[in-house]
Amino acid sequence: MAGDNKGDRAKQNGRTSSTIPPRAAAGVSDGLLDEGYAWTDAPHRPGAGYTWSMSLTRDDVLHVARLARLGLTDEEVERMQGQLSLILEQFETLRRLDTEQVPPTFQVFATTNVFRDDEPRPSFPVDDVLQNAPLREGDYLRVRAVLEE
């Protein structure tokens, strides 16, 4: 059954052998909660105040890619480093403004909580919900083990 499902996924995605190197090869370690990595290589530590870094290092890019769970090729890392640095440089203009006394606007029309009555309603049929699932097992989504030995 699992084999069939895999076949479905391959068909659905027009599947593909990856050209992205495994994370280890891109210099990022694999640990799930690898706090050690997070800042040791990053030149701008948290809590060091406002560091308006105009140019990102390769390690910065790899760190952010890891936070976003985004696999990048070496070429993409290099291109991203240049482009993001250039874009961040533009944001420097904001420093000119004194915003000490200005409140932030997270949404334009300050909406407070919106409540509705907690009335039971029918849910979507399970088959509908699972019809787009890459891998399915019975009435469940099939995923790889989160914690492995």
Place this chain on the structure above:
Amino acid sequence: MDLYDLTIAEASARLARRELSAVELTQAHLDRIATVDGHVRAFVTVTPEVALEAAAAADRRLAVGERGPLLGVPMALKDVISTRGIRTTCSSKMLEHFIPIYDATVVTKLYAAGAVLLGKTNMDEFAMGSSCENSAFFPTHNPWDLDRVPGGSSGGSAAAVAAGEAIYTLGSDTGGSIRQPASLCGVVGLKPTYGRVSRFGLVAFASSLDQIGPFTRTVEDAAIVLEAIAGRDPNDSTSADVPVPNFRAALGGDLRGLRLGVPKEYFVRGMQPGVDAALRAAIRELEALGATVDWDVSLPHTEYALAVYYLVAPSEASANLARYDGVKYGFSAEAPTMWEEMERTRGLGFGPEVKRRIMLGTYALSAGYYDAYYLKAQKVRTLIKRDFDEAFARYDALVAPTSPTVAFRLGEKLDDPLQMYLSDVCTLPINIAGVCGLSVPAGLSDGLPVGLQIIGKPFDEATILRIGHAYQQATHWHTLRPALARA
């Protein structure tokens, strides 16, 4: 006049008189798509069976005496708007085979009004871009010059209306994605006030900025569509509980008594002289129609809008796009471990611009940078919003360029993200402040369309529609069609 040249108002009048059937009208548009879409490439998916079935149903409703401005009128939807049973791709490899299990609220409303869906239109991937070149499938071409871009991100929706492939379309506008392509394709585009139209079923890009709105040939048609899709929706808690006026009835009359302001910061460096000249002529026309125009208004924080937008929108996007993990739906790649699988799925499923924005947003939200980038941007957003509040205390609406340039060439800005971002410099502030904006065809420069942007107070779409309608009664720009239309 060919059937594909009709406006909503004209088509529904002929349908109401039973001179024309919805099936005939729909078939004419399907034929038109077959003739020109190989060149324009506005559609990701064409749905002829769905369209003809809906048209036949509309004809049955018309036969028993039912009437409505959208009943039996064919339209298309940007492929970011969920349609039950019809694939909705966001022009991304990530959702290439994704089939929604429910309709967006705007779709439910349009179906109830008897709309006929012709298909789903191309866009920049996940609505990120200004040229439609970021589609993972193919670029859309501007019907006025096939070597040029239609604008973006709703480029397919704009091009479809310009090329006569649909009578109206819906798009979404996060930083200009309706108004800028409307300007570049010579059609009308409306971004309603934030909260005016439900976002339920709109695939999320930047939730505090996104709005759905129409592309049409006339302002009257835009009023008709807005009225049909607007209103509070229990499924979108950010949709506003504000009455929806009869927008069409508010049209008409001259502009006497209206106070208009021209924000000088919008006539930016690098603006093309032909665009500048067309806009000044358009604003003088509004003066001739009776409006009082102050040519020297300042929105002093305009220059910061680009930086604010490119911090806020990517930050929200990086959170919204975290859902694409290859587990629940969408593209999924294989790898030895769960985390590698997720990284590979996202690395292969997203295109370059989407990755760039996820990286930018993740960076701006990350520990140590949140205050310096994200929070700072939200504070400056307050200053930009205050500029509008102060201007709207003195003026009923603001008038400005929609885009500083006419349509640019395919490929021209593709490798230079900053240049691409600058093409939205006149539309971004409107989303940041949450107000409404309308782009109306206002002339040609080197044979390519120029758009006039009319910016209104929150929930006062009625005034900007009235101004745009008066302008269209006095000018002929909206009646021009690209040469392609005669091909």
